[in-house]
Amino acid sequence: MLEQGFAQIAQALLWPVLILVACSFVYALWVAGATLMEGLQRRRPGYRALAGHADKPLEEIELQVVHQLEPLRLLGRVSPLLGLIATMVPLGPALQSVAAGQGQQALAVFSSAFAGVVLALAAAAVGLVAYSIKRRWLMAELVGIRASRGAA
Numbered sequence: 001m002l003e004q005g006f007a008q009i010a011q012a013l014l015w016p017v018l019i020l021v022a023c024s025f026v027y028a029l030w031v032a033g034a035t036l037m038e039g040l041q042r043r044r045p046g047y048r049a050l051a052g053h054a055d056k057p058l059e060e061i062e063l064q065v066v067h068q069l070e071p072l073r074l075l076g077r078v079s080p081l082l083g084l085i086a087t088m089v090p091l092g093p094a095l096q097s098v099a100a101g102q103g104q105q106a107l108a109v110f111s112s113a114f115a116g117v118v119l120a121l122a123a124a125a126v127g128l129v130a131y132s133i134k135r136r137w138l139m140a141e142l143v144g145i146r147a148s149r150g151a152a
Helices: 002-042 058-099 103-151
Strands: none
Touching: 002 058, 002 103, 058 103
């Protein structure tokens, strides 16, 4: 009884998780484009992402940096978990199909399950790369702001 309840809850989670995987993949594509555009803008002399914060306290600027980086960090960490859920939920019914001798039906379930994890891992990879790049850029700007305030 309890096992059936868990299986039904897991099956109910499949569609929301697949939608979240798709959203995270689309967001990762958007993040990749935004990071490339920011990289091009940073080639111009004097470009600063934190330029509007010159008169704010350092703690507030640091909080703004964390606020800018948090969505990328979450994308890199949560996407693989969603991919794992998207893979594991269909495996139970697929294994039951294999046991019942319906290999073709199980193969279709396996391929869709693995597509979810591939998209989720791709989103996570983009998120982690963008996070690292943006973190380096923002930390360099923060060090520059600290240095300029220390010299003043």
